[in-house]
Amino acid sequence: MFKVGIVGVGYVGNIHLTKFSAIEGVEITAIQDKDAKSIDHAKANFDVKNTYKCHKHLLKNEVLDLVVICVPNHLHAELTIEALESGHNVLCEKPMALNLKDAKSMIEAADQNQKLLLAVNNFRWDYFNPSIFKLKNLIDSEWFGRIYHIKLQYLRNKTFSPDLYSRWNLDFESSGGGALIDLGPHIIDLGMWLASDYNTLSVSGSVDAGLLKRERIDDFATGLIKLKSNCTLQIDVSWSGHNRSSWKIDVYGDKRSASIGSVKDRNPGLKVFKWGKEEIDQEDIGAFTSSDPPEKSLQEHIVKTMMRGEESLCKANNAYSVLNAITQWYESSKD
């Protein structure tokens, strides 16, 4: 039995509960939340063995294969380090931490305790699956040639209402920022992963309080990240805007280009273009690669790779690089 413990069973904790519970051979051995109602809700809906009010008791009493950290952003570093030091492997929600110093301490704690620290990057499975894996295979096989530019957009119509003052995301001390630190980890990771380059040369970015107009809580961010390989990532994210919710990726190579994305459709198709020919037939693309993603969900990927002793796609070092780009982006927006 692969034993999972979940710290924080709010919105995303319940998604992890749903997805881990669906995997054969996985047991939700323990959950913890400071809010009794969240615990009751999780107990009523999932087969959970033990529940805790304090994460220290969970970490001390349980022997788990994986602890999943699903609490507000400002607690990621502290709770992750405690979990690693108590001898557990950890999957930490995004963003990895509020700052690079904390993120570095998390990686060091994993090394010192010889435990695995994994980072959540679920958009590969949840939003762009299976097209994104097909696209990645095509890029890696150099079918597009040299990738010189990737344009990524993740625009939401309405995430939070301006009067939702109790929500931790709208409190800078708890969140570390707004749309950029919340949605940026997903979309920047996708860009760097597709480019196979997590080394940022420079970031020129801007953030805006947009529609929410809350101090230090951005609602919209636009920026250009230049990677060491010379590939540029042009990225727009927004929590709220007078626009349709949409997510889209355009990849430009010197042999071909590609586009995936959609409006409200979580199964977007892959389109490929060539100079002088426009769109290329799907059969031509199919001949080059399989469309099968590795496992059905991020959670299944993590369990299977851990059980097989294989390297996971959810690397903490990559989450560190993404946080580095976000930090530079916020700095750049002050210019």
Ligand SMILES: NC(=O)c1ccc[n+]([C@@H]2O[C@H](COP(=O)([O-])OP(=O)(O)OC[C@H]3O[C@@H](n4cnc5c(N)ncnc54)[C@H](O)[C@@H]3O)[C@@H](O)[C@H]2O)c1
């Ligand atoms: N990967 C994704 O797609 C995705 C989506 C949403 C949120 N997230 C991330 O997940 C994390 C949680 O976000 P959320 O939307 O679930 O928030 P939430 O407010 O819905 O849930 C957070 C939970 O943590 C609990 N909590 C707070 N302090 C705690 C503590 N000290 N110990 C234990 N529990 C504590 C709260 O009671 C609450 O139940 C954030 O870091 C967020 O960025 C990721």
